[in-house]
Amino acid sequence: MKCRNGFSKYITIAVLIFFYLPMVIMTINSFNNSRYGVEWSGFTLAWYKQLITDPKILYTLMNSLIIGISAMVTSMVIGTLAAFAIHHYKSRIQIFHQALIFTQLGVPDILMGMSLLLFFIAIHLRLGLITIYIAHVTFCISYVSMVVLGRLQNFDFKIIEAAKDLGADWYVITRRIFLPLISPGIIAGGLLAFTLSIDDFVITFFVTGPGSSTLPIYIYSMMKHGSPAVLNALSVLFLVVTFTLVYCSQRLIAPKKTR
Secondary structure (H helix, E strand, O other), X not given: OHHHHHHHHHHHHHHHHHHHHHHHHHHHHOOEOOOOOOOOOOEOOHHHHHHHHOHHHHHHHHHHHXXXXXXXXXXXXXXXXXXXXXXXXXXXXXXXXXHHHHHXXXXXXXXXXXXXXXXXXXXXXXXXXXXXXXHHHHHHHHHHHHHHHHHHOOOOOHHXXXXXXXXXXXXXXXXXXXXXXXXXXXXXXXXXXXXXXXXXXXXXXXXXXXXXXXXXXXXXXXXXXXXXXXXXXXXXXXXXXXXXXXXXXXHHHOOOOOO
8 A cells, every 4th residue: 555655646746747847947937037048047027027018918918808707707697597407407408408518518629619610600700809709608608507506516495495485585585595605606617717718729719800819819929929038927927817716716616614
């Protein structure tokens, strides 16, 4: 048992190093005065200053925030309703509905991007921020539904029955009992949806149009023609935002004893 535990520990350490060592090197190079990061030339914040003053980065960041927030709010509403329907109504249609929700989580991004592109072309919808918004809502709904559905599985519906016995109508039950109790799951699903939306590249690459570039698309172009040092600084900021949102969502999903 000791040998097995020791081997598992070393494998875990090796995997963590493999995943996070490139991020550590990228973070160090973002403060390196060298433009290409070949050697250490001194500490500097010039790349972060250049990042803040670049109008193209600010423009694409604004597009990403608009799409991310819009997709998050829409998927929170639709995903919560979908999760409630799957949990509350036990029928063949809802079983098929649940299968569609979970199947979408495993669909490759490239396949989803191609299918959405063909759909938008078929209905003659011009590619732009609208198509990116629709595409992001499409895959964000499944993640919100999954998180809210996990919250509903631990929900005690006897509370609602007790509220009915005390004379509360559905409006009061929804506003003062149901939504406050499941709100951590809804917020956690929304944060997860925002994280997935703001850094999505593959699906956005297929459905974007002229003048509607998002930050991940612009980062891809910077990898070919831009400054590697500025790209390192931008990637570090992305990592900080992503890890913060994931941490907040996990704290909301975790049981009260864990928190």
